[in-house]
Amino acid sequence: MNATTSKDYGDVVVQVFTDCDCDHLSAALAERYHLKRVYIGFENGAWIHSLVEHPEAGLYLDVNGVQTFEEVQANWEHCEDWDGIYPHPETDRPEERDRHRPEIPVSAGIALVTQAAADFGLLLRRR
Numbered sequence: 001m002n003a004t005t006s007k008d009y010g011d012v013v014v015q016v017f018t019d020c021d022c023d024h025l026s027a028a029l030a031e032r033y034h035l036k037r038v039y040i041g042f043e044n045g046a047w048i049h050s051l052v053e054h055p056e057a058g059l060y061l062d063v064n065g066v067q068t069f070e071e072v073q074a075n076w077e078h079c080e081d082w083d084g085i086y087p088h089p090e091t092d093r094p095e096e097r098d099r100h101r102p103e104i105p106v107s108a109g110i111a112l113v114t115q116a117a118a119d120f121g122l123l124l125r126r127r
Contacts, residue, residue, distance in 0.1 A: 065116030
């Protein structure tokens with residue numbers, strides 16, 4: 001029997017909130033910390049990843065932690081030729097909602113992002 005380590009669990013959390021539940025995580029982070037939801041995608045409204053922006057710091061947050069625009073670009077260069085980061089349309093994508101995923105609570109993603117922000121020295125306060 002294999003025990004799941006916290007590192008393994010962290011890897012699963014990152015995968016879930018990168019591959020299919022990024023929208024749920026960005027909504028929770030935006031609500032908890034009053035941050036702006038944005039998406040990586042195309043000017044026409046099609047998007048490939050949802051995250052939040054910390055406007056005062058000019059940084060972005062998702063399950064991978066605190067990132068500059070350049071780091072977001074590097075992390076998503078493997079995807080289609082997306083052309084920018086835009087305000088989130090606040091809509092749901094049923095095709096994503098219906099994908100199979102492990103039962104990982106959004107709080108797990110929030111905990112990773114909050115710790116990464118603290119490690120980076122970025123203050124996130126619930127309002």
